[in-house]
Amino acid sequence: MIRTLTLGTLRRAGHNPVVPAALVVLALTLGISVLYPAMRVLSQPRLADWSAYLSSARWLRITGQTLWITLLSTFTATAVGFAFAFAITRARVPLSGLFKVGMLMPLVAPPFVFGLSFLLLFGRRGLITYEVLGLTTDVYGWHGLWLVQTLAFFPVAALALVGVLNAIPATLEYAAQDLGARPGWVFRTVSLPLATPGLASAALLVAIFVLGDFGNPTLVGGPFKVLATEAYAQLTGWYDLNMAATLSLVLLMPTLGVFLVQRYLLEGRSYTTVAGRASMLSPPPVASEIRWGLFILCGAVVLLEMAIYAVVLYGAFASVWGVDWRPTLTNFEYTWLRTRELWNSTRFAATAAGAGSFVAIVAAYLVHRHRFPGRGALDFAMVLPAAVPGTLMGIGYILAFNEPPLLLTGTGTIITLAMLVRVLPVGYRSGVALLHQIGQTLEEGAADLGAPPPHVFRTIIFPLLRPAFVGAAIYGFIRSMNTLSSVVFLISPGNSVASASILALAEHGQWSRASAMAVSLMVISIGGLAAARVVMGPRFRLFGL
Amino acid sequence: MRRAAICRTRPAWLAAALVGLFLAGASGPSSAQARPVLVYGVIHEITLSNLMKMFYSSTGIRAEFVRMSAGEVAARVLAERGRPRADVILGVARSIQEDLKNRGVLEKYVSPTRTEIPAQFRDPDGYWTGTTAHVQAIVVHVERFRREFPGVPTPRTYEDLLDPRYRGHIIAASPVTSGSAFNFVLCQIFRLGEERAWEFLTALDRNVRFYTASGIAPATSVGAGEFVIGITQAHDALIALADGRPVTVIHPPKVGWDVGSVSLIKNSPNPEGAQRFIDWILTQRPLELITRINFEYPVRPDVAPPRGAALLKDLDLVAYDLKFAAENRERIIREWARRFQK
Numbered sequence: 001m002i003r004t005l006t007l008g009t010l011r012r013a014g015h016n017p018v019v020p021a022a023l024v025v026l027a028l029t030l031g032i033s034v035l036y037p038a039m040r041v042l043s044q045p046r047l048a049d050w051s052a053y054l055s056s057a058r059w060l061r062i063t064g065q066t067l068w069i070t071l072l073s074t075f076t077a078t079a080v081g082f083a084f085a086f087a088i089t090r091a092r093v094p095l096s097g098l099f100k101v102g103m104l105m106p107l108v109a110p111p112f113v114f115g116l117s118f119l120l121l122f123g124r125r126g127l128i129t130y131e132v133l134g135l136t137t138d139v140y141g142w143h144g145l146w147l148v149q150t151l152a153f154f155p156v157a158a159l160a161l162v163g164v165l166n167a168i169p170a171t172l173e174y175a176a177q178d179l180g181a182r183p184g185w186v187f188r189t190v191s192l193p194l195a196t197p198g199l200a201s202a203a204l205l206v207a208i209f210v211l212g213d214f215g216n217p218t219l220v221g222g223p224f225k226v227l228a229t230e231a232y233a234q235l236t237g238w239y240d241l242n243m244a245a246t247l248s249l250v251l252l253m254p255t256l257g258v259f260l261v262q263r264y265l266l267e268g269r270s271y272t273t274v275a276g277r278a279s280m281l282s283p284p285p286v287a288s289e290i291r292w293g294l295f296i297l298c299g300a301v302v303l304l305e306m307a308i309y310a311v312v313l314y315g316a317f318a319s320v321w322g323v324d325w326r327p328t329l330t331n332f333e334y335t336w337l338r339t340r341e342l343w344n345s346t347r348f349a350a351t352a353a354g355a356g357s358f359v360a361i362v363a364a365y366l367v368h369r370h371r372f373p374g375r376g377a378l379d380f381a382m383v384l385p386a387a388v389p390g391t392l393m394g395i396g397y398i399l400a401f402n403e404p405p406l407l408l409t410g411t412g413t414i415i416t417l418a419m420l421v422r423v424l425p426v427g428y429r430s431g432v433a434l435l436h437q438i439g440q441t442l443e444e445g446a447a448d449l450g451a452p453p454p455h456v457f458r459t460i461i462f463p464l465l466r467p468a469f470v471g472a473a474i475y476g477f478i479r480s481m482n483t484l485s486s487v488v489f490l491i492s493p494g495n496s497v498a499s500a501s502i503l504a505l506a507e508h509g510q511w512s513r514a515s516a517m518a519v520s521l522m523v524i525s526i527g528g529l530a531a532a533r534v535v536m537g538p539r540f541r542l543f544g545l
Numbered sequence: 546m547r548r549a550a551i552c553r554t555r556p557a558w559l560a561a562a563l564v565g566l567f568l569a570g571a572s573g574p575s576s577a578q579a580r581p582v583l584v585y586g587v588i589h590e591i592t593l594s595n596l597m598k599m600f601y602s603s604t605g606i607r608a609e610f611v612r613m614s615a616g617e618v619a620a621r622v623l624a625e626r627g628r629p630r631a632d633v634i635l636g637v638a639r640s641i642q643e644d645l646k647n648r649g650v651l652e653k654y655v656s657p658t659r660t661e662i663p664a665q666f667r668d669p670d671g672y673w674t675g676t677t678a679h680v681q682a683i684v685v686h687v688e689r690f691r692r693e694f695p696g697v698p699t700p701r702t703y704e705d706l707l708d709p710r711y712r713g714h715i716i717a718a719s720p721v722t723s724g725s726a727f728n729f730v731l732c733q734i735f736r737l738g739e740e741r742a743w744e745f746l747t748a749l750d751r752n753v754r755f756y757t758a759s760g761i762a763p764a765t766s767v768g769a770g771e772f773v774i775g776i777t778q779a780h781d782a783l784i785a786l787a788d789g790r791p792v793t794v795i796h797p798p799k800v801g802w803d804v805g806s807v808s809l810i811k812n813s814p815n816p817e818g819a820q821r822f823i824d825w826i827l828t829q830r831p832l833e834l835i836t837r838i839n840f841e842y843p844v845r846p847d848v849a850p851p852r853g854a855a856l857l858k859d860l861d862l863v864a865y866d867l868k869f870a871a872e873n874r875e876r877i878i879r880e881w882a883r884r885f886q887k
Contacts, residue, residue, distance in 0.1 A: 058886065125689070125770040140755060223755035223887045233722045233758065236616030238878070239623050320788045322769055337594060398624045410630045489621055492630055493583040493609030504590035504612040509765035509784055513591075 018454050019370060026363055027374070030381040032406070033421050037396035038388060044245040053246050059230070063250055066211065066226040069142055070254065073149035074207040080150060080301060081157025081202060082195075087294040089165040090191070091286040094295065102302035103155045105309060107475065108525045110482045110502050110518040115219035116511060117311040118148055120322065128307070140222025148220050151304065153209050157202035159475060160430050163467045164198025165191075167437045170283040183287055194437075201433045204258050205426065208386040211251055214485045227251045232391045232485075241395065248392045255386075316519040321511035331516035338501050338517065345498040346524055348412060349480035352419035357472035359420075360427025364468075365461050368435050369443065386425035390485025393418065397490055410492040418487055419480035426479075427472030434468050435461075474532060478525045581607035582818040585618045587636035588805070592838040596831055604825060606818055614759065615641050615724040622810060626650050629810045632819035635676070635826065638724045639804045640731070642673040643871035652811040654820060658827040666804050666844040673808040674823070676832060677780075677841035678857055681729055681801040684767045684775040684782035688791045693773055702797045703733070706774065707748045715752045716763045716772040720881050723760030725778050725803070730881055731870055732801025735863045743884070750885050768792055778803075779854060783840035786853050796855060799863045805841060 053059050084103050087093045106114065121128045122139055129137045139147070168191060176186045214228045221229065227247050234244040317327045335342070360382070367379050385393070397418055401408035408414040438461075446456050462469070484499045491500055498521050505514035582600075586593045590612045597608045613621065615637045622634065622645060629650075634642070645651050646668070655671045666675030683706065685699050693714065700706055706715060718726035733742040754772065757763060763775035768785030775782070782794045807826055809819050825831060829847055836843045840851040850856055 119766075119771065120769065123769075123771050138754075218758055225887065229758065233719075236614065236620050236722055238721070238875075239620050241624075320790075323789045334591060395620075395624055398621070402625060402628050402630075407628075409625065409628070488613070488617065489624070491611050493581065493611055496611055500612070501590060507614075507759055507761050507765070508589050508781075509761070509768055509788070510591070 018452065019366070020372075022362065023366055023370075023372060023378075026359070026366060027378065029359065030378065033417055034381050034385055034424075037393065037400040038384065040399040041241075041245050041388075041392055041396040042249060044242045045249065046242060049242045049246045052243070053250065059247070062225050062227060062230055065142070065224060066228075066251070067254060069145055069149065069224075069226060070207055070210045072142075072146050073153065073210045074203055076146070076150040077154040077206045077210075078157045078199065078203045080154040080297070081159075081206070082161055082199065083294055083297050084154065084158040084301075085161035085165050087291075087298050089162055090283050091291045091294050093291055093298065095299070099298045099302060102298070102305055103158045104529075105305050106152055106155050107478045108482075108522045109152075109309075109312075110499055110521050113312050113502065113506065113515060113518040114152060114308060115148060115216055116506060116514075117308045117315070118151075119219065120311055121307055127311075139220060140224075142221075142224045144220045144222070145217060145224060148216050149210050149213065151301070152213075152216060153206050154301070156209055156426075157206050159471060160202040160205060160433065161195065161198050163430060163471060164195050164201075164433055164437070166467070167434060168194045173284050177284055183284070183290075186284075197436045198433050201429045204383075205386070205429055207258050208255055208383070208425070211255060212386065212388065212390065214390060228391075235391060235395065244392060244395070248388065252388070255383075312515050312518060315512055316515035318512050318515075321515065331512045332520070334505075334513045335516050335520045338498065340494075341496050341498040341501050342520060342524065344412065344415075344495060345481050345521065346528075348416045348419055348497065349477050350528070352416050352480045353423055353473045353476035356420040356423030356476050357427040357469050360424050360472055361431045361462065361465050361469045362457070363424075364428050364431030364435055364465065365457055368432055369440070369461075382428040383425045385421040390422075390483070390487075391489065393421070393486045394489030397486075409490070410495070412495045415487050415490050415495060415497065418490055419476075419483055422483060422486060423472060423476030423480065426475055427468065430468040430471055431465050434465055438464050470532070474529060477528050481521055481525050481528075580815050580818070581609050582633060582815055582822045583631040583813075584608055584610040584633045584635050584822070585621065585631045586610045586612050587615045587618060587634075588612075588835060588841070589839045592835055593635075595834060595838065596826070599831060599834065600822060600825055603830075604821060606821055608818075608822060610635075614722075616722055619645060622650050623648065626811075629813050631810055632813040632815050633822055634808045634810060636805045637808075638679065638728060639668070639673060639675070639806050639867065640728060640870045640874060641724050642668070642806050642808055643867065644874060645808070646670070646672045647871065650811050652809040652813070652816070654809040654823060656820065656824045656827060658824050662827060662844055663846070666806075668806075673806040674827060675804040675806045675844045676826060677805040677835055677839070678844050679725065679728070679803040679805055680779045680796060680842050680857070680860060680862070681725075681732065682777055682779040682782055683795040683797060684764055684777050684785070685793050685795065686767050686770050686773050686791060687793050689770050689773045699793060699795065700774065700797075701795065703736070703745070703799075705797075706752065706776075707745075709752070711752045711774060713752070713754045714773040715749075715754065715776065716766055716774070717749075717753050717756055717776040718760045718763055719756035719758060719886070720878050721886065722758040725760035726756070726776075727874065727878060728803045729776060729801055730877060731874075732863050732865070734877070735801070735865060736799045743880070746881070747884065755887070756885070779842070780840035780851070783851060783853050787840070794853070796860055798861045800860060802860075802862050802865065804844070 084099060088096050088099055093099070119139070120126060122137065124130065124136070124138055126137070129135045172190050173186050176190045181189070212228055214232055217226045217229045227250060231244045231247040231251070234240045234247060314325070315321045316331055317329070318325045319328045363378065363382055367375055367382070397414060398409060400406065401414055408417070442460050443456050446460055482499055484503055487497060488500060491497055498517060502514050502517045502521070505517060593610045593612055597610055600606065600608045618634060618637055619641055622629070642651070651672045653671045656674065659667060659674050662675055666678065668674065683700055690699060694710060697710070720727035720730050730746065733745055736742070737745055760778070761781045764777040764781035764785055766772050767775035768788070768790040779794055779796065782792060785792050786794060807823055809816065809823060813819055829845060832843060832845050833848050835841055836848050836851050840854065842850055842854060842857050
């Protein structure tokens with residue numbers, strides 16, 4: 001971005017003590033919760049481990065496979081996500097309410113249940129593939145994984161992009177049209193370039209999620225292995241922390257690459273669209289063939305999802321999943337037995353989501369509106385948690401927090417912290433994407449009129465970043481409710497969470513009970529959405545929807 | 546702008562909500578009571594929660610559990626060795642207990658109730674004691690088998706699995722991540738001798754579609770009809786059978802087996818409670834519960850076998866060499882990985 005040093009920027013950097021203090025607090029928080037555990041894990045590999053990695057044809061092949069599936073899934077998930085976001089914000093397709101729900105649904109899905117239902121529908125003996133279509137398909141492998149990862153992670157892209165597309169003022173598009181540009185040309189030269197930071201952010205997020213994902217490759221990957229599952233195998237099979245850490249470091253490298261590319265692409269260009277008054281015009285209409293094309297694409301995705309969720313929902317009330325579909329309530333008796341886990345999930349997730357999003361937004365403002373030494377490091381530390389595989393993060397937390405003065409193992413705090421850290425990248429990236437679109441003139445004006453940075457943050461930045469904050473908080477809440485890999489090593493007796501119960505039940509083939517637990521978890525997640533709406537009043541808009 | 550006015554009040558709302566939640570979290574039930582016994586359990590979640598309730602009602606001591614896979618339990622106990630968080634390991638196979646014992650994270654405990662368990666299911670050194678037997682099995686989805694292979698008899702022996710017509714229809718777990726899958730490989734070595742065992746496994750590998758990370762997954766996916774034949778432990782397959790799935794559980798001659806066991810973690814936070822728990826778990830009622838809900842085979846002579854299971858004494862169990870198992874675990878897994886890991 002082009003940065004101009006005004007009197008205001010100079011003043012707020014130099015004289016207000018709040019900014020340095022906030023920076024110190026932020027740096028400490030990140031240092032303790034992200035960098036220190038990461039260091040503990042990453043200082044594990046020795047030279048011998050690296051040479052073992054480099055001399056193993058298998059590991060090099062798996063590294064290639066990981067990159068391959070990440071590239072494929074990121075491309076399709078971001079494309080589908082963009083289609084959804086565009087359909088909802090610009091194309092004004094019919095049934096857009098349904099598509100909004102469709103975007104949120106995969107987020108509410110507890111781990112494993114999504115994959116299991118997918119297998120039940122599309123597996124070798126799937127309800128749709130085998131019973132209805134009579135196909136002998138085999139989804140196990142990269143193609144099945146590609147489909148599942150696209151379905152699972154397109155909402156991440158879509159949610160990031162809705163905010164971005166909403167922030168692009170229609171005035172620019174109208175102006176281009178008035179100057180004679182055809183709609184396709186307007187899209188290519190105005191809308192798309194303005195959405196570029198958002199697209200890059202969304203793709204980065206998706207890539208990080210796919211790289212670190214462990215559940216779907218386990219269930220659907222079959223013989224197709226990826227680094228995240230291999231790191232887990234090294235840990236649980238060989239108790240080999242060194243090799244697990246080595247593989248995770250390898251996993252970090254592409255993330256680092258994506259991160260640097262994104263910075264290189266975005267720095268030095270201006271995407272400012274909100275300078276002073278925002279536009280109130282609704283966007284120009286889209287050609288009908290595009291609208292219907294989007295409608296069909298999004299409709300197909302939503303139908304696919306609805307089938308999957310129907311299986312989960314019905315499974316929760318079925319006597320024996322897959323065998324006896326007669327409805328019953330007995331599956332929920334077990335859920336009743338585990339209400340403590342549900343409550344734990346709820347309070348840990350709510351705390352993590354609220355605090356995490358707030359930290360993320362403050363960090364976005366501090367890092368992208370101030371100059372200070374170590375800015376790049378903070379920037380990286382904010383997105384790092386998303387790149388570290390959950391299992392390894394869990395081990396890092398055990399190593400880091402199992403001794404005084406940071407003795408946290410066995411408490412709920414450590415679980416909350418592990419969840420919070422995973423919320424940071426989402427809130428931060430969407431905050432930054434929005435900040436890129438907000439001109440500095442407003443803040444500079446306020447600063448020149450004598451407003452100190454905290455006041456500027458409260459009255460200008462936070463309101464403008466509110467969509468990012470609310471989005472990250474809700475997303476973080478739901479995501480934390482369903483998180484598994486990073487907390488599975490941290491849960492302790494009395495501090496267990498519902499997602500761990502779901503995994504245990506699903507692993508034992510207790511799919512009806514697992515579904516009942518999953519449905520309860522989803523009800524709480526949706527309840528969280530509703531509660532936010534009540535608290536925030538009619539102005540509550542989730543992800544700008 | 547209206548937006549700005551609303552936002553000024555919103556952070557206060559949020560802060561209040563967050564503080565409330567945090568307080569609720571801090572004063573939650575976890576910190577209030579006397580110290581409970583903390584158990585890392587490998588067996589079924591439902592079984593564990595019933596066991597904890599039963600322990601409380603018969604002893605007045607509270608016990609809580611975390612359910613994990615055996616590999617996770619081992620990794621976690623090793624990671625926490627500087628400051629153990631749990632007291633008891635329950636249900637982990639003896640080969641892993643031996644490994645943990647050799648790494649010095651277990652505490653010897655000779656429970657007074659231990660003598661009620663037959664000697665073949667106990668660690669002679671007193672570090673772990675068997676609670677149940679894990680017998681291996683071949684699980685077949687009968688309906689799918691008939692449809693895919695009309696007129697073919699269901700496999701009876703391990704060698705039957707090598708028939709080329711089963712290519713791609715068999716599912717098994719990976720010994721790298723699954724303790725029970727490691728035990729399968731180990732028992733093939735006991736059955737055939739090492740050299741012929743690797744030949745057998747190589748021939749079997751041609752028919753296996755892929756190896757799952759979880760040891761239970763083969764039984765559940767055969768139960769769902771995803772695969773026709775699974776290599777599994779009997780108790781995992783019996784759950785599917787009890788659910789009414791059309792599967793049959795076969796114990797081939799010289800079948801592999803293992804012992805699920807209980808042990809005390811070294812320097813655990815509540816050793817007295819842990820000892821009470823171990824004394825109690827080895828008695829008849831809790832072991833009956835594990836057998837009934839978890840379908841594991843009883844080691845106590847006064848506990849009846851689970852529904853649908855054969856009597857342990859009627860089975861042709863392979864001779865098990867515990868010393869060999871503990872000493873060669875890592876070598877065998879590496880060799881398996883070298884040959885078959887994709």
